[in-house]
Amino acid sequence: MPNALCNVLVLLSGSGSNLQALIDSSHTEGSQVRVCGVIANRADAYGLQRAEAAGIATALLDHTGFDGREAFDTALMALIDGFRPDLVILAGFMRILSGDFVRHYQGRLLNIHPSLLPLYKGLHTHQRALDAGDTEHGCSVHFVTEELDGGPLVVQAVIPVEPGDTAQSLAQRVHHQEHQIYPLAVRWFAEGRLRLGDQGALLDGLPLPASGHLIRL
Structure with missing residues (x-):
């Protein structure tokens, strides 16, 4: 997608330091990265505050409110797709994702370990x-x-x-x-x-x- 902004959706569960690094990098001249949204599964995730401070849309989806991994992942996919991301990245997202979720984002889902x-x-x-x-x-x-x-x-x-x-x-x-x-x-x-x-x-x-x-x- 050269010559166009790449919308990146970030999933996190904690402090969001990798999110901050990405936000800072996206502000450099010539960057084609746009962080379009941040979703957390924990209300106390500090990454949500980092996103809000940067004017990035946020959402909370608490996994404890769902009956099993598949139900949570189905709701999460619907929430993510509402942001229309080109790329989804995991930045300390402390959930094991279902096969259906991974296949849905195949080729546009990155993680750091x-x-x-x-x-x-x-x-x-x-x-x-x-x-x-x-x-x-x-x-x-x-x-x-x-x-x-x-x-x-x-x-x-x-x-x-x-x-x-x-x-x-x-x-x-x-x-x-x-x-x-x-x-x-x-x-x-x-x-x-x-x-x-x-x-x-x-x-x-x-x-x-x-x-x-x-x-x-």
């Missing part, structure tokens, strides 16, 4: 990297598929694990890198450079490696 996928899918990634004695850690942006944290990789930021690192110190440094690579991946999509092909992620029409585009620090 705080590990070098395929390592450490799920939770507690920083402590698990330390427990394994890893010398490198990082974060990954990927297209979402029905496999949890398992879709084709777009970009990864790799940082060294420092002597004396704790899960907290590692998390802080990884978080900083999330704020760099997530807006980058969204920008690629908005510029028409990034898409999901039959065999995986494509950048400028060429297949990305299995590890995605690597950025080492």
